Amino acid sequence: MELAEAKKQFISSWGAFGTHWGINRTMAQIHALLMVSADPLTQDDVMEQLDVSRGNVNMNMRDLISWGLVDRVILSGERKEYFTAEKDIWKVATQIIKERKKRELDPMLKLLAQLENIEGDKKDKDVKQFVDTIGGIRKFGKQADQMLDMMIKADESWFLGGLLKIFK
Amino acid sequence: MELAEAKKQFISSWGAFGTHWGINRTMAQIHALLMVSADPLTQDDVMEQLDVSRGNVNMNMRDLISWGLVDRVILSGERKEYFTAEKDIWKVATQIIKERKKRELDPMLKLLAQLENIEGDKKDKDVKQFVDTIGGIRKFGKQADQMLDMMIKADESWFLGGLLKIFK
């Protein structure tokens, strides 16, 4: 397979993959394109290579920056802005974990804590089932939260090397 | 807060949460409803409590069953079908991991393996960047795959108790 063809396939698959995880296709594709590009790209480069509009690129690029996955780069002597993506996948993963935790897990845990304190007879089977389910989810969520915090602080070699031995 | 109000809030939040992870709102809400219901429910129960149509309930219920998160239950002497959800959140999580791995991670790893074998001069910086990025993602994906396999096989107490000590 040629480089150009392989790039296309990767970008397309990364886009489809993203849609299964609540990320819009174009955003995932821009991310994929930047990850496999050796040099920073301009908005026009991205527009051309992915065949999408200027506004689309601009908005999704901003979103990627807010996720901490893409950076603006100013090349000296150049007027245009360039964009580049973190290519170390461990850093990408921990960054995504960090953001999703902040945006989704933490608020969910907050809500669950509130819901656990409902009024009503704990002997009632409906009340009991509710409290048990919410309690179980919350306990699990808290453990996950701690585990993810540790992943964020750890470094890649820990994940690649050490972890497996521990699990055996 | 009353039980009814708390249930509503949980169902609504679980639905919103789902949409951030590529799961449609109604499917997530049905799942939430069944998780906090002490007894199995019929399609009509779900239609009424979530205020959605019969067809919608039917299709999403089928989907939940295919994910292994909901089971059909026949109550003896009853004509109607009932539905119930697994309430142990550890089992829910491992089931979701198992399915997503099969549906998404495994095919992605297969593709990455193909993409790594591109033709072209490895000295070329574009070729090099592509191969490096794809290789890094693949290596990471394989480790994640193994780690998730172990989680699937492990039991909840391992996650709740043992893991944390290991991480220190």
Place this chain on the structure above:
DNA sequence: TATTTCTTTCAAAATATATTGAAAGTTCAA
């Protein structure tokens, strides 16, 4: 077998999400 009860299907409609592109905004060099 006919009738009732319940389940499934799927085309059409409704809704939600993503995309476009032109206009407005900004920055910088001359």
Place this chain on the structure above:
DNA sequence: TTGAACTTTCAATATATTTTGAAAGAAATA
């Protein structure tokens, strides 16, 4: 300043996804 080069915004449009509901299908009962 002016205007060329570049970026951002956002209402309108297009696309994708979800939902509805009525009709068809199945299964149990009389």
